[in-house]
Amino acid sequence: MSCPSLSSAAGPAAVFWDMDGTLIDTEPLWGEATYQLGELLGRPLVPEVRERTVGGSFGSTLRILAEWAGRELVPGDEDRYRAWMYARMGELLAGGIELNPGIGGLLESLADRGTPMLVTTNTERALADTCIDAIGRRFFADTITGDEVARPKPATDMYVEAARRVGAAPARCLVVEDSWAGMSAAAGAGCAVLGLADEVPAGVLRFDPAQFAGAGAGDVDRWFERAARTARAARTARV
CATH class of the missing domain: 1.10.150 (DNA polymerase; domain 1)
Structure with missing residues (x-):
């Protein structure tokens, strides 16, 4: 599936969100x-x-x-x-699902601007749909779950497929992840990555999720540029 609109050259072509621990505190x-x-x-x-x-x-x-x-x-x-x-x-x-702080407003801002977003989660479809509905399915152009790719995270398959679906190069896509497996998968696919963890793999920008509070699409553009520079520096260091 291709998305009808992509973000401007200044920001990411698309944003791919991990779900558990990133969008919601499950x-x-x-x-x-x-x-x-x-x-x-x-x-x-x-x-x-x-x-x-x-x-x-x-x-x-x-x-x-x-x-x-x-x-x-x-x-x-x-x-x-x-x-x-x-x-x-x-x-x-069944006890309830709540968005992590700042996530609701950030999703609204990106959706209002027309930035394509996908949920990219290792959780299998049988459980993921309940969570995606609670988050707000309207925000997302598509969703990919762990049982829908040949190899789930930490393999790169999910992020290679996500970039294909939006019709953009992985380097033009921003990924938000909180687990080592997810961060490794996204970085390995060539994406720019915000890592919501104390320790992150090479090429991933260590990021404090407290910055999500009150943030909007313009902030995401700045984060993307920082994450993209971090990814490029890691690739250069490996050459």
Whole structure:
């Protein structure tokens, strides 16, 4: 799918938003369910193991937890544990979903200007749609979930596909991510990346999400230029 309008040359051609932890604060809920899944597999998690699962696909999470528990997965286990995880997350999400501070106004400003935006999340479609509806599906030209690409984050597939859908080079697209897996995927695809984390991969601009409060499309243009310079400097350093 191609979007009918792209932003001006001064700003990004499109903005791709990670969902969990970036647009909405669902990471504590995923954490709760992941700890419970660890117990179900027979060995409670420690924070260091939980951290390795943040931003990953369910298949990756299950493999990490099974290895930690000393469990050998057999055919059918992934489907069975996925069904359990998604049912539990459905219960937790029913308690309500709120946008992170500043996100609502920023989405409104970008949408009013006509900047194409996509949700790009490793969460699978079965759960993602509930969250996307709560955020406001009207803001987004399209959405891509982890079960709709051959390889989810940290592979680059999702961001290569997102750029293709808006008809822009990845370097002209701004990605907002909070997990190492997501930041790595976006940077590897060649996008400019705002990293909402204390530590970020090479080529990613470390960014304080407190700056979202009261911000608008013009601020995004400035952030994009900074993120693009950071990405270019990293590419030059590798040559």
